[in-house]
């Protein structure tokens with residue numbers, strides 16, 4: 001059966017269309033039920049300059065965007081890649097060709113924007129998942145059926161927030177080294193500048209848009225930061241300046257963010273797109289859990 005796929009009405013301001021897409025996403029994304037609707041809103045507010053769109057069919061939605069980073073180039077000559085950021089078909093409408101039609105329409109849109117490759121891979125800094133959660137097995141089957149190559153793997157860790165997250169001893173020890181730890185408030189831009197200088201623009205965007213940020217400083221200089229709720233409900237990013245590593249600052253910043261997430265009502269936190277397995281395992285007993293396959297396909 002042919003399915004008509006068109007630009008989502010809500011791109012032109014229809015609240016009804018947005019509510020429908022949110023309902024489809026909430027029903028289909030069974031591993032992300034609580035966040036699914038919010039993810040559509042999140043992906044709709046990407047960094048300035050990102051080209052993106054949303055396409056819908058009766059009972060299905062796909063959100064798609066172009067890479068803006070040179071490091072994401074699809075080819076050696078710098079041609080850009082595109083991303084399928086969110087794909088969902090209502091369970092009552094699955095298995096009838098909508099998923100396939102949405103992916104093909106997404107590829108067509110991407111090719112029209114100059115993309116040489118389509119990816120099921122997080123378009124940092126504003127992404128829903130690093131790739132396809134392996135437990136969304138139908139989605140992985142769909143990608144493989146449509147000629148996508150599995151080219152990388154990523155994972156999240158899960159932190160149980162009922163554990164002891166106290167930091168008093170560590171904070172005292174840091175104070176003896178002249179390091180103060182605090183929550184960012186009106187001074188958020190200062191932390192964002194640190195993130196841009198020591199890490200990258202992607203992380204700086206996340207630090208600027210996070211629900212909460214904690215940082216450490218010494219003699220008026222920011223030494224490290226941690227953020228949560230940039231990608232809704234997840235922890236990250238975090239980083240300590242190279243010359244301040246080994247003091248235990250990262251552990252304190254992590255625990256303070258997780259305590260915020262607990263106070264916000266979360267029982268668990270996803271540490272997104274990890275990174276240092278051992279650090280999170282030792283600092284808060286986090287376990288590797290969600291595994292994502294990253295897929296790509298060259299466009300003609």
Ligand SMILES: CC(C)(COP(=O)(O)OP(=O)(O)OC[C@H]1O[C@@H](n2cnc3c(N)ncnc32)[C@H](O)[C@@H]1OP(=O)(O)O)[C@@H](O)C(=O)NCCC(=O)NCCS
Nearest residue numbers: 028088089094095096097098099100136138139141142145
């Ligand atoms: C993945 C999803 C979008 C597919 O939508 P759909 O409309 O059911 O897919 P289609 O009917 O177009 O099927 C296309 C292909 O998908 C795969 N597929 C669909 N349902 C499947 C199932 N139950 N098991 C395995 N593969 C399945 C198949 O490869 C199928 O083609 P084939 O039968 O020729 O092999 C849908 O199952 C869904 O919304 N899942 C939950 C959300 C999700 O996983 N999103 C991706 C998150 S990254």
